[in-house]
Amino acid sequence: MHGRHCARRGRQRSEGPLTGRCEHCEWYAIERSHAAMVKSYQDHLREEHPDAWVRA
Numbered sequence: 353m354h355g356r357h358c359a360r361r362g363r364q365r366s367e368g369p370l371t372g373r374c375e376h377c378e379w380y381a382i383e384r385s386h387a388a389m390v391k392s393y394q395d396h397l398r399e400e401h402p403d404a405w406v407r408a
């Protein structure tokens with residue numbers, strides 16, 4: 353009846369900065385949201401890896 357002492361440990365940081373890495377080079381970015389991360393990565397691909405960007 354007293355087994356809920358660990359309930360708070362299941363809470364992950366859901367609003368912390370996200371780190372995204374490029375699979376083609378050493379580029380990475382830190383954004384606050386997944387949407388921002390996707391946009392940054394798409395911009396990077398378009399500029400640095402146009403071939404990969406076209407296929408994505």
Ligand SMILES: [Zn+2]
Nearest residue numbers: 374376377379
């Ligand atoms: Zn890259």
